[in-house]
Amino acid sequence: MSELDMDFLLGAEDDEGRGRRSRGSGRRGSRRRRRRRNRGGFIAPLLAVIILVGILGGGGYFGYQWLSGALVPDDFTGQGEGEVIIEIKDGQIAAEVAAELERQGVVASARAFTNALESAGKSSQLQPGQYTMRKRMSAAAAVARLDSTNRMVSRVTLKEGLRLSDTLAKLAEETGKPAKEFQTAARNVRALGLPRYAGNKLEGYAFPSTYDVQPKTTPADLLTSMVDRFHETADKVGLEDGAKKLGYTPGQIVIIASIIQAEAGRHEDMPKIARVIYNRLNREPEMKLEMDSTVMYALNKYGTAATHEELKTPSKYNTYMWPGLPPGPIANPGEHALEAALKPARGPWLYFVATDPNSNVTKFATTEAERQALLAEYRKNGG
Structure with missing residues (x-):
């Protein structure tokens, strides 16, 4: 930098001005002092610009590397190598996942990963679970790998x-x-x-x-x-309120639903089977439920028709021997069975028979004579 430039930066005055400086006073002296202060305030930003230009221009390649390194985070290239298991925990935010990926050596920097995540529009789409990742993956490849379809689940x-x-x-x-x-x-x-x-x-x-x-x-x-x-x-399904309206406990409704589930061949028959159960329980004098499914549960067997010998079991689950409901559920009922137990169909039925074992069709009867006719149909169909 020349002496002339330095004089300008330091606010130097001409010889005449310097000669009058000691004599200056009053308004003119005040104006000169303000000018000197203003020129001094201009020095810092101007020097900053000169330094930056020197880095980018005079510094050439090294200046560019310094600036770009401050703005662009470290990142690997390619799909990586090896294998590492990464777990995203429920409630973790993207920054926490990014930090863990960097710690495990999956990505070069957490910032590169969060940048790639934002670019892909997946900032809020990381699903909890375990994922198989690789070491030294590019941030973009890591984001693609953390798709929910790649979770380690069975x-x-x-x-x-x-x-x-x-x-x-x-x-x-x-x-x-x-x-x-x-x-x-x-x-x-x-x-x-x-x-x-x-x-x-x-x-x-x-x-x-x-x-x-x-x-x-x-x-x-x-x-x-x-x-x-x-x-x-x-x-x-409103189990507790529904049970109260029917005059039963929620636990009893689950027992009834389990019997419905075990006895029904089709969803559409469930509300009618529920009605048969309630009609028997509420009948005066009360009828025994006489459900083969409860007997088979007591014997740890399977089937829809218990033999005369099997009906002799003293288990409390033998609803041919004991009145009322068995002491607990006999299976794990689904939503349809629970709904049927809470909303039984209207009707006078006291019996039902799966008349065709192949089609799972169930028919309903009110009298013993009707029941016998259904049993005859059942036997005719190979039951």
Whole structure:
């Protein structure tokens, strides 16, 4: 920089001005002092501009690297290598996930990942679960890999009407976890969140549905999820209020629903089967329910018709021998059965017979003579 330029920056005056400086006073001296102060205030920003120009212009390539490095975060390229398991926990925000990915060496920097996430429009779409990732992935590749369709899950579907013993066996088979672990978790009923009217028994409350099972999901976690799903369905169908209106407890409604589930071949027959059960329970004098399904449950057998020998079992679940409802549910009913128990069809029926085992058609009767006719039809169809 030349001496002339430096004089300008420092607010130097010409010789005449310098000669008059000691004599200056009053208004003119004040104006000169303000000018000198203004020129001094201009120095700092001007020097900053000169330095920046020097970095970008005079510094050339190194200046560009300094500036771009401050704005563009570190990032790997490609799909990465190796394998690492990343878990996104429920409630985690994107910044927390990004920090964990950087810590595990999946991405070069958390900032690169959050930038890629925002660019893809997925800032709020990270789903809890476990994912198989790679080391040294580009941020864009990591975002694509964390799609919910790539979660490490197995899916288990439990059909309506399974007994608890069958449910536990199915869970063990589908998840690969030991059956003993499920049996132990099922016995620890206090940890499962059962409703107060369940009588500390899981049977009837392991709700049938489809469940996603992650590698870290324990048998207790899964059974708790099933009970939670029961609570949700019970609220949906209005179980407690509906039971009160019918003059029963919620637990009794679940027992009735389990019988409906075990006896019905089709959803459309459920409300009529419910009506048969209520008509028998409310009849004066009360009729025994005489449901083969409860007898077979007592004997740990399967089938729709108990033999004369089987009907001799003294179990409280033998509704041919004991009046009223059995002491607990005989299966895990689904939503349709619960709704049918709460909203039975209107009608005088006291009997029902599955007249065609192949089509699952159920027919209803009011008198014993009508029932015998239905039984004849059942036998004619190979029953």
